[in-house]
Amino acid sequence: xxxxxxxxxxxxxxxxxxxxxxxxxxxxxxxxxxxxxxxxxxxxxxxxxxxxxxxxxxxxxxxxxxxxxxxxxxxxxxxxxxxxxxxxxxxxxxxxxxxxxxxxxxxxxxxxxxxxxxxxxxxxxxxxxxxxxxxxxxxxxxxxxxxxxxxxxxxxxxxxxxxxxxxxxxxxxxxxxxxxxxxxxxxxxxxxxxxxxxxxxxxxxx
Amino acid sequence: xxxxxxxxxxxxxxxxxxxxxxxxxxxxxxxxxxxxxxxxxxxxxxxxxxxxxxxxxxxxxxxxxxxxxxxxxxxxxxxxxxxxxxxxxxxxxxxxxxxxxxxxxxxxxxxxxxxxxxxxxxxxxxxxxxxxxxxxxxxxxxxxxxxxxxxxxxxxxxxxxxxxxxxxxxxxxxxxxxxxxxxxxxxxxxxxxxxxxxxxxxxxxx
Numbered sequence: 001x002x003x004x005x006x007x008x009x010x011x012x013x014x015x016x017x018x019x020x021x022x023x024x025x026x027x028x029x030x031x032x033x034x035x036x037x038x039x040x041x042x043x044x045x046x047x048x049x050x051x052x053x054x055x056x057x058x059x060x061x062x063x064x065x066x067x068x069x070x071x072x073x074x075x076x077x078x079x080x081x082x083x084x085x086x087x088x089x090x091x092x093x094x095x096x097x098x099x100x101x102x103x104x105x106x107x108x109x110x111x112x113x114x115x116x117x118x119x120x121x122x123x124x125x126x127x128x129x130x131x132x133x134x135x136x137x138x139x140x141x142x143x144x145x146x147x148x149x150x151x152x153x154x155x156x157x158x159x160x161x162x163x164x165x166x167x168x169x170x171x172x173x174x175x176x177x178x179x180x181x182x183x184x185x186x187x188x189x190x191x192x193x194x195x196x197x198x199x200x201x202x203x204x205x206x
Numbered sequence: 207x208x209x210x211x212x213x214x215x216x217x218x219x220x221x222x223x224x225x226x227x228x229x230x231x232x233x234x235x236x237x238x239x240x241x242x243x244x245x246x247x248x249x250x251x252x253x254x255x256x257x258x259x260x261x262x263x264x265x266x267x268x269x270x271x272x273x274x275x276x277x278x279x280x281x282x283x284x285x286x287x288x289x290x291x292x293x294x295x296x297x298x299x300x301x302x303x304x305x306x307x308x309x310x311x312x313x314x315x316x317x318x319x320x321x322x323x324x325x326x327x328x329x330x331x332x333x334x335x336x337x338x339x340x341x342x343x344x345x346x347x348x349x350x351x352x353x354x355x356x357x358x359x360x361x362x363x364x365x366x367x368x369x370x371x372x373x374x375x376x377x378x379x380x381x382x383x384x385x386x387x388x389x390x391x392x393x394x395x396x397x398x399x400x401x402x403x404x405x406x407x408x409x410x411x412x
Binding site: 098 | 276290312332
Protein backbone atom coordinates (compact mmCIF):
# COMPACT_ATOMS: atom_id res chain seq x y z
CA UNK A 1 0.00 0.00 0.00
CA UNK A 2 1.28 3.47 -0.93
CA UNK A 3 1.44 6.10 1.80
CA UNK A 4 1.78 9.82 1.02
CA UNK A 5 3.19 12.21 3.61
CA UNK A 6 1.83 15.65 2.76
CA UNK A 7 1.22 19.11 4.20
CA UNK A 8 -1.63 21.39 3.13
CA UNK A 9 -0.72 24.32 0.85
CA UNK A 10 2.55 22.75 -0.26
CA UNK A 11 3.70 21.10 -3.49
CA UNK A 12 2.70 17.69 -2.11
CA UNK A 13 -0.79 18.42 -3.49
CA UNK A 14 0.53 17.57 -6.97
CA UNK A 15 1.39 14.01 -5.90
CA UNK A 16 -1.90 13.72 -4.03
CA UNK A 17 -3.87 14.65 -7.16
CA UNK A 18 -1.79 12.26 -9.29
CA UNK A 19 -2.57 9.37 -6.92
CA UNK A 20 -6.27 10.16 -7.30
CA UNK A 21 -5.98 10.41 -11.09
CA UNK A 22 -4.17 7.07 -11.18
CA UNK A 23 -6.86 5.33 -9.18
CA UNK A 24 -4.20 4.20 -6.74
CA UNK A 25 -4.94 2.56 -3.41
CA UNK A 26 -3.18 4.81 -0.92
CA UNK A 27 -3.33 6.39 2.49
CA UNK A 28 -2.16 9.83 3.58
CA UNK A 29 -0.34 11.17 6.62
CA UNK A 30 -0.53 14.89 7.36
CA UNK A 31 2.71 16.57 8.46
CA UNK A 32 1.97 19.65 10.55
CA UNK A 33 4.26 22.48 9.45
CA UNK A 34 2.70 24.78 12.10
CA UNK A 35 4.50 22.81 14.82
CA UNK A 36 7.54 22.14 12.60
CA UNK A 37 6.73 18.45 12.57
CA UNK A 38 8.79 18.04 9.39
CA UNK A 39 11.98 18.59 11.42
CA UNK A 40 11.16 16.06 14.15
CA UNK A 41 13.20 12.83 14.35
CA UNK A 42 10.11 10.73 13.55
CA UNK A 43 9.64 12.47 10.22
CA UNK A 44 13.36 12.79 9.44
CA UNK A 45 13.45 8.99 9.69
CA UNK A 46 10.97 8.96 6.79
CA UNK A 47 12.61 11.79 4.82
CA UNK A 48 15.98 13.10 6.00
CA UNK A 49 15.43 16.23 3.90
CA UNK A 50 12.66 17.35 6.26
CA UNK A 51 10.35 18.22 3.39
CA UNK A 52 7.16 16.97 1.79
CA UNK A 53 6.10 15.08 -0.21
CA UNK A 54 7.44 11.67 0.72
CA UNK A 55 5.90 8.58 -0.84
CA UNK A 56 6.35 5.32 1.04
CA UNK A 57 6.01 2.35 -1.29
CA UNK A 58 6.52 -1.39 -0.97
CA UNK A 59 9.99 -0.90 -2.50
CA UNK A 60 11.07 2.01 -0.32
CA UNK A 61 10.56 5.74 0.12
CA UNK A 62 10.64 8.32 -2.66
CA UNK A 63 11.02 12.08 -2.46
CA UNK A 64 11.06 14.99 -4.97
CA UNK A 65 7.85 15.79 -6.80
CA UNK A 66 9.02 15.14 -10.39
CA UNK A 67 10.26 11.67 -9.39
CA UNK A 68 7.12 10.81 -7.42
CA UNK A 69 4.88 11.95 -10.28
CA UNK A 70 6.81 9.86 -12.81
CA UNK A 71 6.69 6.87 -10.46
CA UNK A 72 2.91 7.15 -10.09
CA UNK A 73 2.50 7.45 -13.86
CA UNK A 74 4.73 4.45 -14.55
CA UNK A 75 3.16 2.32 -11.79
CA UNK A 76 -0.40 2.92 -13.04
CA UNK A 77 0.02 2.86 -16.82
CA UNK A 78 -3.70 2.51 -17.53
CA UNK A 79 -4.22 6.08 -16.33
CA UNK A 80 -2.03 7.29 -19.20
CA UNK A 81 -0.36 10.05 -17.18
CA UNK A 82 2.98 10.04 -19.06
CA UNK A 83 4.19 8.77 -22.47
CA UNK A 84 6.88 6.37 -21.23
CA UNK A 85 7.30 4.64 -24.58
CA UNK A 86 8.17 7.84 -26.43
CA UNK A 87 11.55 9.11 -25.21
CA UNK A 88 11.20 12.64 -26.59
CA UNK A 89 7.61 13.13 -25.40
CA UNK A 90 8.48 11.73 -21.97
CA UNK A 91 11.50 14.05 -21.80
CA UNK A 92 9.24 17.01 -22.55
CA UNK A 93 7.10 16.02 -19.57
CA UNK A 94 10.19 15.73 -17.41
CA UNK A 95 11.56 19.06 -18.67
CA UNK A 96 8.34 20.85 -17.77
CA UNK A 97 8.24 19.38 -14.28
CA UNK A 98 11.94 20.04 -13.79
CA UNK A 99 11.37 23.70 -14.65
CA UNK A 100 8.59 23.84 -12.08
CA UNK A 101 10.76 22.42 -9.29
CA UNK A 102 14.04 24.18 -10.04
CA UNK A 103 12.84 27.59 -11.25
CA UNK A 104 9.16 28.26 -10.44
CA UNK A 105 8.97 26.68 -6.99
CA UNK A 106 12.40 28.11 -6.11
CA UNK A 107 11.36 31.64 -7.12
CA UNK A 108 8.21 31.26 -5.01
CA UNK A 109 10.17 29.93 -2.03
CA UNK A 110 11.99 33.25 -1.72
CA UNK A 111 8.76 34.68 -0.33
CA UNK A 112 8.53 32.56 2.82
CA UNK A 113 11.68 30.42 2.89
CA UNK A 114 14.32 33.08 2.28
CA UNK A 115 16.22 31.83 5.33
CA UNK A 116 17.39 28.91 3.21
CA UNK A 117 19.71 31.29 1.37
CA UNK A 118 20.32 34.24 3.74
CA UNK A 119 20.20 35.08 7.46
CA UNK A 120 20.07 38.88 7.47
CA UNK A 121 16.44 40.06 7.84
CA UNK A 122 16.98 42.89 5.35
CA UNK A 123 18.20 40.45 2.70
CA UNK A 124 15.26 38.15 3.36
CA UNK A 125 12.89 41.10 2.97
CA UNK A 126 14.59 42.08 -0.29
CA UNK A 127 14.17 38.53 -1.65
CA UNK A 128 10.50 38.66 -0.74
CA UNK A 129 10.12 41.96 -2.56
CA UNK A 130 11.34 40.49 -5.85
CA UNK A 131 9.05 37.43 -5.82
CA UNK A 132 6.30 38.97 -7.99
CA UNK A 133 8.92 39.73 -10.65
CA UNK A 134 10.79 36.40 -10.56
CA UNK A 135 7.69 34.19 -10.33
CA UNK A 136 6.00 36.40 -12.92
CA UNK A 137 8.89 36.03 -15.38
CA UNK A 138 8.78 32.23 -15.04
CA UNK A 139 5.02 32.22 -15.60
CA UNK A 140 5.41 34.42 -18.68
CA UNK A 141 7.39 31.59 -20.29
CA UNK A 142 4.69 29.12 -19.26
CA UNK A 143 1.92 31.36 -20.62
CA UNK A 144 3.70 32.07 -23.90
CA UNK A 145 4.78 28.65 -25.09
CA UNK A 146 5.28 25.99 -22.44
CA UNK A 147 1.56 25.53 -21.65
CA UNK A 148 0.21 24.19 -24.93
CA UNK A 149 -3.44 23.97 -23.90
CA UNK A 150 -5.90 22.81 -22.99
CA UNK A 151 -3.47 20.73 -20.92
CA UNK A 152 0.22 21.41 -20.47
CA UNK A 153 1.26 18.90 -23.13
CA UNK A 154 -1.67 19.69 -25.42
CA UNK A 155 -4.67 17.43 -25.85
CA UNK A 156 -3.45 14.82 -23.38
CA UNK A 157 -3.63 15.30 -19.63
CA UNK A 158 -0.37 14.31 -17.89
CA UNK A 159 1.59 14.53 -14.64
CA UNK A 160 2.51 18.09 -15.65
CA UNK A 161 -1.04 19.29 -15.02
CA UNK A 162 -1.44 18.64 -11.28
CA UNK A 163 2.03 20.08 -10.70
CA UNK A 164 1.37 23.28 -12.65
CA UNK A 165 -2.03 23.60 -10.96
CA UNK A 166 -0.47 23.27 -7.51
CA UNK A 167 2.08 26.03 -8.07
CA UNK A 168 -0.45 28.24 -9.88
CA UNK A 169 -2.57 28.23 -6.73
CA UNK A 170 0.16 30.37 -5.16
CA UNK A 171 0.14 33.14 -7.80
CA UNK A 172 -2.10 35.56 -5.90
CA UNK A 173 -0.02 35.17 -2.75
CA UNK A 174 3.11 35.73 -4.80
CA UNK A 175 1.71 39.06 -6.02
CA UNK A 176 1.63 38.11 -9.70
CA UNK A 177 -0.93 39.96 -11.84
CA UNK A 178 -3.23 37.21 -13.14
CA UNK A 179 -4.60 39.37 -15.95
CA UNK A 180 -1.40 38.75 -17.91
CA UNK A 181 -1.79 34.97 -17.58
CA UNK A 182 -5.14 34.05 -19.19
CA UNK A 183 -4.03 30.60 -20.33
CA UNK A 184 -2.67 29.74 -16.88
CA UNK A 185 -5.87 30.92 -15.20
CA UNK A 186 -8.01 28.93 -17.66
CA UNK A 187 -5.87 25.86 -16.94
CA UNK A 188 -6.37 26.32 -13.22
CA UNK A 189 -10.12 26.58 -13.66
CA UNK A 190 -10.16 23.53 -15.92
CA UNK A 191 -8.34 21.57 -13.21
CA UNK A 192 -10.98 22.45 -10.62
CA UNK A 193 -13.54 20.62 -12.76
CA UNK A 194 -11.74 17.29 -12.31
CA UNK A 195 -13.00 14.91 -9.65
CA UNK A 196 -9.45 13.90 -8.68
CA UNK A 197 -8.50 17.50 -7.98
CA UNK A 198 -11.61 18.16 -5.92
CA UNK A 199 -11.12 14.97 -3.92
CA UNK A 200 -7.46 15.64 -3.10
CA UNK A 201 -8.18 19.22 -2.04
CA UNK A 202 -11.20 18.17 0.01
CA UNK A 203 -9.17 15.57 1.89
CA UNK A 204 -6.40 18.05 2.68
CA UNK A 205 -8.95 20.54 4.07
CA UNK A 206 -10.74 18.02 6.27
CA UNK B 207 22.03 14.16 -35.39
CA UNK B 208 21.97 15.44 -31.80
CA UNK B 209 23.38 18.90 -31.09
CA UNK B 210 24.29 20.05 -27.58
CA UNK B 211 24.43 23.76 -26.75
CA UNK B 212 26.77 24.12 -23.79
CA UNK B 213 28.90 26.59 -21.89
CA UNK B 214 32.11 25.70 -20.06
CA UNK B 215 31.91 25.51 -16.25
CA UNK B 216 28.12 25.12 -16.22
CA UNK B 217 25.79 22.20 -15.57
CA UNK B 218 25.73 21.40 -19.30
CA UNK B 219 28.87 19.31 -18.67
CA UNK B 220 26.63 16.59 -17.21
CA UNK B 221 24.75 16.18 -20.48
CA UNK B 222 28.01 16.34 -22.42
CA UNK B 223 29.48 13.48 -20.39
CA UNK B 224 26.27 11.46 -20.72
CA UNK B 225 26.39 11.79 -24.52
CA UNK B 226 29.96 10.46 -24.44
CA UNK B 227 29.01 7.61 -22.13
CA UNK B 228 26.09 6.70 -24.40
CA UNK B 229 28.32 6.54 -27.46
CA UNK B 230 25.98 8.99 -29.17
CA UNK B 231 26.74 10.69 -32.48
CA UNK B 232 26.50 14.39 -31.63
CA UNK B 233 27.93 17.81 -32.24
CA UNK B 234 28.38 20.68 -29.79
CA UNK B 235 27.88 24.42 -29.98
CA UNK B 236 29.57 26.62 -27.40
CA UNK B 237 27.50 29.46 -25.96
CA UNK B 238 29.75 32.28 -24.76
CA UNK B 239 28.51 33.52 -21.39
CA UNK B 240 31.33 36.11 -21.29
CA UNK B 241 29.54 38.11 -24.00
CA UNK B 242 26.07 37.14 -22.68
CA UNK B 243 25.42 35.16 -25.84
CA UNK B 244 22.75 33.17 -24.02
CA UNK B 245 20.49 36.25 -23.99
CA UNK B 246 20.86 37.02 -27.72
CA UNK B 247 17.86 36.49 -30.04
CA UNK B 248 19.71 33.76 -31.96
CA UNK B 249 20.08 31.65 -28.82
CA UNK B 250 16.68 32.54 -27.36
CA UNK B 251 15.23 31.07 -30.55
CA UNK B 252 16.85 27.77 -29.51
CA UNK B 253 16.02 28.07 -25.80
CA UNK B 254 13.69 30.89 -24.69
CA UNK B 255 14.92 30.38 -21.12
CA UNK B 256 18.33 31.74 -22.08
CA UNK B 257 20.13 28.94 -20.26
CA UNK B 258 22.24 25.92 -21.07
CA UNK B 259 22.07 23.05 -21.74
CA UNK B 260 19.79 22.76 -24.75
CA UNK B 261 19.71 19.53 -26.71
CA UNK B 262 18.49 19.76 -30.30
CA UNK B 263 17.20 16.39 -31.50
CA UNK B 264 15.41 15.17 -34.62
CA UNK B 265 12.14 15.44 -32.67
CA UNK B 266 12.70 18.92 -31.28
CA UNK B 267 14.64 20.77 -28.58
CA UNK B 268 14.95 19.71 -24.96
CA UNK B 269 16.04 21.70 -21.92
CA UNK B 270 16.56 20.98 -18.20
CA UNK B 271 19.38 18.66 -17.21
CA UNK B 272 17.33 15.89 -15.53
CA UNK B 273 15.12 15.61 -18.64
CA UNK B 274 18.05 15.65 -21.07
CA UNK B 275 19.90 13.01 -19.05
CA UNK B 276 16.85 10.72 -18.97
CA UNK B 277 16.35 11.25 -22.71
CA UNK B 278 19.93 10.26 -23.45
CA UNK B 279 19.65 7.19 -21.24
CA UNK B 280 16.38 6.11 -22.84
CA UNK B 281 17.58 6.80 -26.40
CA UNK B 282 20.75 4.73 -25.97
CA UNK B 283 19.56 1.79 -23.87
CA UNK B 284 22.65 -0.33 -24.54
CA UNK B 285 24.69 2.06 -22.41
CA UNK B 286 22.57 1.09 -19.40
CA UNK B 287 22.51 4.60 -17.93
CA UNK B 288 19.10 4.30 -16.22
CA UNK B 289 16.81 1.42 -15.13
CA UNK B 290 13.74 2.34 -17.19
CA UNK B 291 12.03 -0.99 -16.68
CA UNK B 292 12.05 -0.74 -12.91
CA UNK B 293 9.72 2.09 -11.83
CA UNK B 294 11.07 2.41 -8.30
CA UNK B 295 14.73 2.26 -9.29
CA UNK B 296 14.13 4.75 -12.11
CA UNK B 297 12.30 7.07 -9.70
CA UNK B 298 15.29 6.95 -7.36
CA UNK B 299 17.49 8.12 -10.23
CA UNK B 300 15.03 10.89 -11.00
CA UNK B 301 14.77 11.88 -7.33
CA UNK B 302 18.52 12.22 -7.02
CA UNK B 303 18.80 14.36 -10.15
CA UNK B 304 15.81 16.43 -9.11
CA UNK B 305 17.50 17.16 -5.79
CA UNK B 306 20.61 18.27 -7.65
CA UNK B 307 18.71 20.71 -9.88
CA UNK B 308 16.24 22.10 -7.36
CA UNK B 309 18.34 22.21 -4.18
CA UNK B 310 22.08 21.79 -4.83
CA UNK B 311 22.37 23.83 -8.03
CA UNK B 312 20.00 26.46 -6.64
CA UNK B 313 22.03 26.83 -3.44
CA UNK B 314 25.19 27.20 -5.56
CA UNK B 315 23.54 29.76 -7.85
CA UNK B 316 23.19 32.18 -4.93
CA UNK B 317 26.93 32.76 -5.21
CA UNK B 318 27.02 34.27 -8.69
CA UNK B 319 23.39 34.54 -9.81
CA UNK B 320 21.86 36.22 -6.78
CA UNK B 321 20.32 38.85 -9.06
CA UNK B 322 17.72 36.27 -10.03
CA UNK B 323 16.13 36.70 -6.61
CA UNK B 324 17.18 40.17 -5.38
CA UNK B 325 18.38 43.51 -6.74
CA UNK B 326 19.89 45.17 -3.67
CA UNK B 327 23.70 44.63 -3.66
CA UNK B 328 23.74 44.10 0.11
CA UNK B 329 21.18 41.30 -0.19
CA UNK B 330 23.11 39.72 -3.05
CA UNK B 331 26.29 39.84 -0.93
CA UNK B 332 24.43 38.26 2.00
CA UNK B 333 23.20 35.41 -0.23
CA UNK B 334 26.76 34.83 -1.40
CA UNK B 335 27.95 34.71 2.19
CA UNK B 336 25.61 31.83 3.05
CA UNK B 337 26.55 29.61 0.08
CA UNK B 338 29.17 27.52 1.92
CA UNK B 339 26.52 26.68 4.54
CA UNK B 340 23.60 25.96 2.18
CA UNK B 341 25.63 24.00 -0.38
CA UNK B 342 27.45 22.26 2.47
CA UNK B 343 24.19 21.16 4.11
CA UNK B 344 22.94 19.71 0.82
CA UNK B 345 26.21 17.85 0.33
CA UNK B 346 26.04 16.48 3.88
CA UNK B 347 22.86 14.65 2.86
CA UNK B 348 24.60 13.36 -0.26
CA UNK B 349 27.65 12.25 1.72
CA UNK B 350 25.62 10.56 4.45
CA UNK B 351 23.14 8.44 2.56
CA UNK B 352 22.24 9.58 -0.94
CA UNK B 353 25.59 8.65 -2.53
CA UNK B 354 25.62 4.89 -2.09
CA UNK B 355 29.06 4.26 -3.60
CA UNK B 356 31.06 3.56 -5.55
CA UNK B 357 28.50 5.20 -7.86
CA UNK B 358 25.52 7.26 -6.79
CA UNK B 359 23.10 4.35 -7.16
CA UNK B 360 25.55 1.75 -5.87
CA UNK B 361 27.34 -0.73 -8.09
CA UNK B 362 25.79 0.55 -11.31
CA UNK B 363 26.92 3.75 -13.02
CA UNK B 364 23.96 5.92 -14.08
CA UNK B 365 22.96 9.40 -15.27
CA UNK B 366 23.22 10.52 -11.64
CA UNK B 367 27.01 10.26 -11.74
CA UNK B 368 27.90 12.85 -14.39
CA UNK B 369 25.42 15.26 -12.82
CA UNK B 370 26.81 14.87 -9.30
CA UNK B 371 30.36 15.12 -10.66
CA UNK B 372 29.54 18.35 -12.49
CA UNK B 373 28.15 20.09 -9.42
CA UNK B 374 30.87 18.66 -7.16
CA UNK B 375 33.43 20.43 -9.33
CA UNK B 376 32.11 23.69 -7.88
CA UNK B 377 32.60 22.79 -4.20
CA UNK B 378 35.93 24.57 -3.73
CA UNK B 379 34.55 27.73 -5.33
CA UNK B 380 31.51 27.48 -3.10
CA UNK B 381 33.74 27.46 -0.04
CA UNK B 382 32.71 24.01 1.19
CA UNK B 383 35.24 22.16 3.33
CA UNK B 384 36.05 19.02 1.32
CA UNK B 385 37.49 17.19 4.32
CA UNK B 386 33.97 16.51 5.55
CA UNK B 387 32.98 14.93 2.22
CA UNK B 388 35.33 11.99 1.66
CA UNK B 389 32.81 9.91 -0.29
CA UNK B 390 31.97 12.83 -2.58
CA UNK B 391 35.67 13.53 -3.21
CA UNK B 392 36.34 9.84 -3.93
CA UNK B 393 33.42 9.84 -6.37
CA UNK B 394 34.83 12.89 -8.14
CA UNK B 395 38.24 11.25 -8.46
CA UNK B 396 36.64 8.03 -9.71
CA UNK B 397 34.84 10.01 -12.40
CA UNK B 398 38.10 11.53 -13.64
CA UNK B 399 39.27 8.03 -14.49
CA UNK B 400 36.52 7.54 -17.07
CA UNK B 401 37.32 8.17 -20.72
CA UNK B 402 33.95 9.84 -21.33
CA UNK B 403 34.57 12.38 -18.59
CA UNK B 404 38.06 13.20 -19.83
CA UNK B 405 36.85 13.55 -23.40
CA UNK B 406 33.96 15.88 -22.56
CA UNK B 407 36.15 18.08 -20.36
CA UNK B 408 38.92 18.17 -22.96
CA UNK B 409 36.52 19.27 -25.66
CA UNK B 410 35.09 22.06 -23.51
CA UNK B 411 38.61 23.34 -22.78
CA UNK B 412 39.77 23.36 -26.40
